[in-house]
Amino acid sequence: MEMEQTVTYLVLIPLMPLVGALVIGLLHMFTCTTRPLSERLYGILGVTGPVIATILAVKTFFELKGMPEEGRYFSQKVFTWFNVGELDVAMGFLADPLSVLMLLFVTFIGTLIHFYSIGYMAGDENFGKFFAYLNLFLGSMLILVLADGPVVMFVGWEGVGLCSYLLISFYSKERDNVLAGNKAFIVNRIGDLGFILGMSLLFWAIGSGGFDYLSLRENASALAPGMGLAICLLLFVGATGKSAQIPLYVWLPDAMAGPTPVSALIHAATMVTAGVYMVARFSFLYVQAPLAGAVVAWVGILTALLAAIFGMFQKDIKKVLAYSTVSQLGYMFAGVGVAAYSAGIFHVFTHAFFKALLFLGAGSVICALHHQQDIWKMGGLKAKMPTTYWTMLIGCLALAGCPLLSGFFSKDEILYMALANGYPGVWLVGVLVAAMTAYYTFRMFFLVFHGSARDEEAYAHAKESPKVMTVPLVILAIGAVFAGYLNLPAIFGGHQQVTHWLAGSLVEHHPHASLGLELLAIAASIAAFAIGAFIAYRKFGQGAEEPEFQGFAKFAYNLFYVDQFYHAVIVRPYKAFGAAIQRTLEPYVTDGHVKLSSLLYQLIGQAFKVFQVGYVRIYAIYMVIGLSLMSLFLSQTLN
Amino acid sequence: MIAELLFSVFAVLAIIGGLGLVLARHPMNGAICLVMTMISLAGLYSLLSAKLIFVLQLIVYAGAIMSLILFIIMFLNIRKEDLPKEEWRWAYYLGGIVVIAPVGLLMTKAVKALPGSEASIMGNGFGGVKEVGVVLFREWLLPFEIVSILLLVSLVGAVVLAGKRRVEQ
Amino acid sequence: MIADYLILSIILFCIGILGVVSRRNVFTVFMSIELMLNAANLAFIAFSRLHESMDGHVLAMMVMAVAAAEAALALAVVILLHKHKSKLDTNMFSLLKG
Numbered sequence: 093m094e095m096e097q098t099v100t101y102l103v104l105i106p107l108m109p110l111v112g113a114l115v116i117g118l119l120h121m122f123t124c125t126t127r128p129l130s131e132r133l134y135g136i137l138g139v140t141g142p143v144i145a146t147i148l149a150v151k152t153f154f155e156l157k158g159m160p161e162e163g164r165y166f167s168q169k170v171f172t173w174f175n176v177g178e179l180d181v182a183m184g185f186l187a188d189p190l191s192v193l194m195l196l197f198v199t200f201i202g203t204l205i206h207f208y209s210i211g212y213m214a215g216d217e218n219f220g221k222f223f224a225y226l227n228l229f230l231g232s233m234l235i236l237v238l239a240d241g242p243v244v245m246f247v248g249w250e251g252v253g254l255c256s257y258l259l260i261s262f263y264s265k266e267r268d269n270v271l272a273g274n275k276a277f278i279v280n281r282i283g284d285l286g287f288i289l290g291m292s293l294l295f296w297a298i299g300s301g302g303f304d305y306l307s308l309r310e311n312a313s314a315l316a317p318g319m320g321l322a323i324c325l326l327l328f329v330g331a332t333g334k335s336a337q338i339p340l341y342v343w344l345p346d347a348m349a350g351p352t353p354v355s356a357l358i359h360a361a362t363m364v365t366a367g368v369y370m371v372a373r374f375s376f377l378y379v380q381a382p383l384a385g386a387v388v389a390w391v392g393i394l395t396a397l398l399a400a401i402f403g404m405f406q407k408d409i410k411k412v413l414a415y416s417t418v419s420q421l422g423y424m425f426a427g428v429g430v431a432a433y434s435a436g437i438f439h440v441f442t443h444a445f446f447k448a449l450l451f452l453g454a455g456s457v458i459c460a461l462h463h464q465q466d467i468w469k470m471g472g473l474k475a476k477m478p479t480t481y482w483t484m485l486i487g488c489l490a491l492a493g494c495p496l497l498s499g500f501f502s503k504d505e506i507l508y509m510a511l512a513n514g515y516p517g518v519w520l521v522g523v524l525v526a527a528m529t530a531y532y533t534f535r536m537f538f539l540v541f542h543g544s545a546r547d548e549e550a551y552a553h554a555k556e557s558p559k560v561m562t563v564p565l566v567i568l569a570i571g572a573v574f575a576g577y578l579n580l581p582a583i584f585g586g587h588q589q590v591t592h593w594l595a596g597s598l599v600e601h602h603p604h605a606s607l608g609l610e611l612l613a614i615a616a617s618i619a620a621f622a623i624g625a626f627i628a629y630r631k632f633g634q635g636a637e638e639p640e641f642q643g644f645a646k647f648a649y650n651l652f653y654v655d656q657f658y659h660a661v662i663v664r665p666y667k668a669f670g671a672a673i674q675r676t677l678e679p680y681v682t683d684g685h686v687k688l689s690s691l692l693y694q695l696i697g698q699a700f701k702v703f704q705v706g707y708v709r710i711y712a713i714y715m716v717i718g719l720s721l722m723s724l725f726l727s728q729t730l731n
Numbered sequence: 732m733i734a735e736l737l738f739s740v741f742a743v744l745a746i747i748g749g750l751g752l753v754l755a756r757h758p759m760n761g762a763i764c765l766v767m768t769m770i771s772l773a774g775l776y777s778l779l780s781a782k783l784i785f786v787l788q789l790i791v792y793a794g795a796i797m798s799l800i801l802f803i804i805m806f807l808n809i810r811k812e813d814l815p816k817e818e819w820r821w822a823y824y825l826g827g828i829v830v831i832a833p834v835g836l837l838m839t840k841a842v843k844a845l846p847g848s849e850a851s852i853m854g855n856g857f858g859g860v861k862e863v864g865v866v867l868f869r870e871w872l873l874p875f876e877i878v879s880i881l882l883l884v885s886l887v888g889a890v891v892l893a894g895k896r897r898v899e900q
Numbered sequence: 901m902i903a904d905y906l907i908l909s910i911i912l913f914c915i916g917i918l919g920v921v922s923r924r925n926v927f928t929v930f931m932s933i934e935l936m937l938n939a940a941n942l943a944f945i946a947f948s949r950l951h952e953s954m955d956g957h958v959l960a961m962m963v964m965a966v967a968a969a970e971a972a973l974a975l976a977v978v979i980l981l982h983k984h985k986s987k988l989d990t991n992m993f994s995l996l997k998g
Contacts, residue, residue, distance in 0.1 A: 706997025708990050709929070713830070713921045720830050723837040730840060742908045749915040749935055758927030758988075765931050768912070772938055775905065779949045784941075784960050791964050792938070796971045800934075803975045804927060807982050815924040815989035823922035830921070835914045842906040848950050850902050858948075858957060866954040867961070878965045885969035893976035 102152065102168040102185045105145045105195065106234035106248075112141030113227035120220030131219050135210040138223030142203040142230055149199045152187050164189060164596045165306075167240050178300045186240035186305065190597035193437065193590070194237045194369055197444045201361040202230045204564040208452050209353040211560035212459060222262065226357070229255035233362035237369065241304035242291045245370070249287065249334065252363045253280045259358075260350040272349035279343040283333015287370075290326030293319065294377075305373065309599075312376045324377055324384030327370065328391075335367025336418050337395045337425060342655055344418055345402075348410040352455030355410060359417040360448035365440045368424045372433045376599045379431060389429025389510070393521045396422025398652075400528035404535070405641065405649040408465045409454050412536045416491060417447060419529060423506055426518055432509030433598045434579075434591040439506055441590070442498035442575045446490035449568035453484040456557040456565065457540060461550045467536055468638040472545040476554045479562045481541050483569040488537045490572040492530035493621045498576030500617065505581065508613035512603045523616045530624025538632040583610055734778055734852060741778070745771040753824075756814060762801050769793040779850065781858040905946035912939035926978050926988045937967050 116137050123129050156164055165188035173181045187195070206226060213222050232251025239245035254277075261273025295303055297319050298311040315323075331337065336344035344364065348355055358364060371378060371388065378385050396419045403415035420443050427436030458465055460477060474481045490499035503526065510518040545551035556562065580586020591602075641649045703714075744767060751764030773788040856862065867875060912935060919932025941960045948956025978988075985992055 704997060706994030708993070709921060709924065713827075716827075716830055716834075716917055716921055720833045723833040727833065727837045727840060730837070730844075738904065742904070745908065746911060746915070749912050752928065752931055752935060753915055753919040753923065755928075756925075758925055758931070761925075761928050761931055765935060768935065769938065772942055775908075775942060776945055779905065779945050781945045781948070781957055781960075784945055784957055787961065787964060788941075791968065796934070796968055799971060799975065800927070800931065803978065807979070807988075809988065813986070813988060815987075815991070817924050820922065824918065827918045827922045831914045831917050834917070835910055838910045838913075839907060842903050842910065845903060845906075845950075848902045850905065850946075850949060853949075853952075857952065858954075862954050863957045863961070867958050870955075871958045871962075874962060878962055882965060882969050885972050889972040889976040892973070893979045 100168060101148055102166070102187055102238065103170050105148045105152070105199070106185075106231050106238060108144045108148075108231075109141035109227040109234065110231035112137060113224045113231060116220055116227065117224035120218075120224060124218075124220065128217075129220065131210070131214060134220045134223050138227060139203065139206045139210070141227050142199060142206050145230070145234065146199040146203050149192070149195045153192050153196055156187060156189065156192055161596065169240075173243070179295065179303060181241065181243045181303060183244060184240040184304065185238040185244075187238065188597045189593050189595075190369075190372060190437065191237050193441065193594065194365070195234070197441055198230070198233055198237060198361045201444050201448045201568070202233070202357065204567060205353050205357050205361065205448065205452070206230075208356075208455070208561050208564045209351075211558050212353050212455055213351065218262070222259075222351070225255055225258045225262070226353070229259065229357060229362055233366070236366055240306075241308075242294065243303065245373075246287065246291065249330075249366060249370075250284065252366060253277065253284065253334070256280070256347065256358055256363055259354040260347045262350050262354065269349040272343075272346040276343040276347050279340050280333045283330045283340055286326045286329025286333070288330075290323050290330060293323045293326060297323070309376045312380065315377070315380060317381070320377055321381045321384050324374070324381045325387065327374060327377075328384065328388055331367030331370055331425070332391070333367075334370075335364050335421050335425070337367070337391055337421065338398065341395060341399065341418050342658065345411055345414040345651075348408065348414050352410065352451060352458060355414070356448045356451035356455070359414070359451060360444045364417065364421055365424075365444070368421070368428060368436055368440050371425070371428045372437050372598060375428075375431075375433045378428070379599045379601075382431075385429050385431055386515075387429070389426045389515055389518050392422045392425025392427075392429055393518045393525070394422070395419070396426065396525045397521055397528075400525045400532065401648050402651055403532040404528060405645055406532075407468050407638075409457065409467050409470075409536060409540065410451075410465055412467070412532060413447070413450055413454060416450075416529065416533065417443075419525060420447070420491070422525075423503060423522065426510060426522060427506035430506075430510045430513045430515050430518060431600065432506060432513065433600050434594045435502065435505040435509050437594060437598075438579050438590050439502035441578075442490070442502040442572075445568055445571035445575050446487045446497075446499055449483060449487040449565060449572050450491060452561070452565055452568065453480050453487060456480045456561055457484075459557055459561070460554040461547075462553065464547070464550055467539040469547045469550070470540045470545075471543045471547075472541070472551065473554060474541040476551070477556045479556060479565065483562075483565040484537065484541070486569045486572050488533045490576075492533045492625060493526050493617060494625075495618055495621070496576075498572055498574070500621075501576035501579060501581070501584075504614060504617045505579070507617060508581075508610055509603075511609055511613050519613070519616075523620050526617055526620035527624040530621045531628045534625050534628035535632050538628060539636070542633060543636070581610075583607070583614070734850070737774065738778055741771040741774040744768070745775070756817075757811070758804050758809065759801070762797065762804060766793055766797050769797060778852065779858075780853040783858060783860050783863045902946050902950045905949075906943060909939045909943040909946065912936075912942065924990050926981065926990055929990060930974055930978070934967060934971070937963055 116134060119129060119137075120134075156166070159166075165186060167184055167186040169182040169184040171183050173183045175181070206223075209222065209226060213219055216222065229252060232248045232255055234248070235251060236245055236248025239248060257273045257277040260276050261270045263269045264273075294308070297316070298308060298314055301307050301311045333340045344358075347358060350358075378388070399415040399418035399422060403412050403419060406412045406415060420439070424436045424439050424443070427433070427439060456477065457470070457473060457480060460473070460480075461470065464470070486497070490497040493500045493503050507519050507522045507526070510516075510522060577586070579588050579590035581588055594600075639645075647653075748764045748766075748768030748771060752761040752768070755761040755764060769788060769792050773785050773793065776785040776788055916932045916936030916939060919935065920929055923929055923932070941963050944956040944960045944963070946956075948954065948960075981993065982988065
């Protein structure tokens with residue numbers, strides 16, 4: 093390779109939030125019981141790290157922009173982490189177009205969410221703890237994004253898993269929240285196992301030439317086809333865990349148990365995007381295994397369909413948004429699966445804006461209604477909360493794929509690429525899901541803001557949220573409108589800047605499809621949006637009563653009983669297996685030795701206790717006997 | 732000739748005193764026997780031309796330490812019925828002799844292996860205050876200072892241990 | 901003969917040990933220890949005479965100082981024991997029994 097640019101501040105980007113987490117955590121730990129510190133202090137400390145990280149991220153971006161297009165990257169090796177045999181892993185960070193794009197919106201949206209949390213968490217007794225976790229979460233995500241190899245990425249990967257557990261079960265006084273945290277953690281662990289296996293196979297196959305992305309990318313052509321497929325599929329198992337795809341999506345809706353800013357952070361900036369990022373990162377592997385790509389695309393689009401079905405029948409506002417996230421993640425995987433990596437990453441990028449916006453808006457609504465989350469108990473909030481209303485409207489339009497907003501461009505790009513790369517089935521399902529997305533998004537929107545109030549008392553107390561919460565909403569709304577124009581395709585007169593920017597990091601072929609195909613894709617997307625939104629308006633635009641679910645609707649409302657199915661097929665037998673081991677194996681095989689040896693020591697102690705008579709004279713006699721024996725022995729040798 | 736006679740007399744007296752100490756039931760009798768041993772030992776030191784140690788043995792040991800012990804024994808006012816019963820005393824004596832015999836025999840064997848030497852009394856220039864003092868303050872200065880600290884510590888310790896307990900009152 | 905002094909020292913030392921191991925009276929045990937110290941002193945002086953050097957004398961003085969310190973502390977302890985239990989029997993004090 094050509095000369096490697098080295099900078100020294102790259103490590104500071106993840107380090108700043110991590111240091112913040114440490115400082116806030118220690119402060120909270122030592123003061124929370126004696127004399128709690130003020131929320132203002134925690135708030136200032138909590139946003140300092142993310143703000144510095146954001147500034148550094150922008151600096152990184154401009155430095156990278158100033159470099160020539162080929163070899164546009166720089167890295168920093170902080171220290172050698174471990175060096176075993178051929179495996180030489182440094183704690184190294186890499187900034188290239190892909191990671192910098194992720195870096196920009198992760199830090200930006202993460203910082204906004206930190207500011208918003210100051211308002212949302214006000215008055216919570218564990219205010220300090222919350223910001224410590226939030227900083228740790230952001231720091232872990234930044235490690236994941238900036239890692240220069242799979243091993244360091246795995247550190248961040250595990251870090252976000254841990255933080256999601258900590259934050260989902262943040263209100264730990266209620267058992268359900270703790271169980272939701274456990275579920276997220278355990279399901280993620282299953283995915284992590286796939287990631288570890290894939291990483292190990294990757295090292296076994298081509299790791300000897302260096303185990304960072306750049307070396308792996310150079311050596312990727314040496315990979316046997318079967319091995320490449322296995323590695324790609326195993327890595328995708330890891331991605332399904334972190335990014336909530338079939339079959340491991342079950343944790344994400346339950347993750348709504350955490351505070352709303354946490355949901356926004358998990359869904360928009362951190363954690364769930366990690367899987368998509370990882371697949372794009374390993375694009376040099378996936379282009380070699382088209383079958384793996386097809387699997388990714390189909391799993392993704394089916395997840396999108398399933399989640400959209402669930403989303404149409406939910407009554408918890410955050411659950412609706414959660415399933416919309418799962419659904420949009422499905423789109424992203426469909427994108428990276430059909431080898432349109434830049435389209436997938438671009439959807440991650442735009443999705444971060446409008447999903448953060450929607451969650452923070454939902455948080456604003458929930459806060460105003462005193463933690464009421466049931467959309468069938470809301471209604472008519474348009475008049476009371478104008479800022480929230482207009483920003484939420486933009487978010488919903490973007491999510492539903494309204495033309496000229498960000499979600500439209502990125503989603504359309506994915507669907508068009510699916511069609512152009514020869515996946516018409518994926519495209520068809522995708523269009524259907526787009527219509528369903530528009531339907532459930534506006535179902536929620538109309539139920540919350542339009543019609544008449546269903547709960548008069550809560551409505552009477554509702555008022556607009558404070559500035560610290562609405563300002564991030566406005567900023568995100570601007571982003572949700574205009575983020576799409578960064579990657580405007582040629583048909584709208586754009587230059588696809590994001591795709592060109594990412595070209596250095598990704599291995600991607602751009603098919604030259606006919607204009608007719610492109611027009612067909614656009615027309616289908618617009619039609620899907622219009623039909624979905626229209627049906628929603630007809631059913632819910634003028635106010636509606638909560639329906640009794642029957643038949644399929646009830647089945648979908650109960651999520652196809654997937655949780656119950658998992659419980660019966662996996663959890664219950666596993667528990668029974670554990671109980672059987674506890675009854676048979678543990679007392680005799682594993683604990684037996686330990687108990688026996690402790691018993692032996694006890695017996696020896698009992699035996700020697702006899703000599704401890706307690707009379708000082710007897711101890712003196714012991715000593716003299718020893719002296720005497722020694723004398724006998726010595727007089728044998730002395731002549 | 733006279734020196735050897737004196738040695739025999741003092742040696743016998745010292746051994747008698749030691750045995751008396753071990754065999755006497757009442758500690759007062761034992762203490763008197765020990766005083767006898769101390770004085771005999773002082774005589775033996777003088778036969779070995781250790782003039783300073785001879786004096787110190789009489790003043791410090793036989794004088795100060797033994798009178799302290801006697802004083803405490805009398806202070807506690809020990810009567811016959813306060814003493815421990817010690818029914819198996821003779822058995823312990825016998826067992827003790829059996830156990831100690833190898834130690835004594837080994838040391839005797841080692842002493843026998845020494846080259847023989849006359850123990851004639853030496854005149855000036857050995858064992859006087861000046862000779863001991865020169866060695867003590869030249870070569871043994873640090874141990875000497877440490878011993879002085881030890882004495883101070885034991886003084887304080889004795890006061891703390893045996894002194895009146897104000898807290899309890 | 902110097903050897904005679906040394907043998908006398910050994911005899912006295914053994915008598916001291918015998919007193920420590922066979923008697924239960926606190927005072928007798930304590931004085932037996934003093935007897936052992938004196939036996940050691942005699943050996944020091946005898947060796948000093950044998951080698952015609954003064955070091956043995958210095959050591960004997962050290963032993964005396966240590967004996968004095970020990971006497972002060974030990975007697976204080978004896979007084980304490982007597983205060984607590986009004987007994988002089990070493991077998992009365994067996995808190996260390998296993």
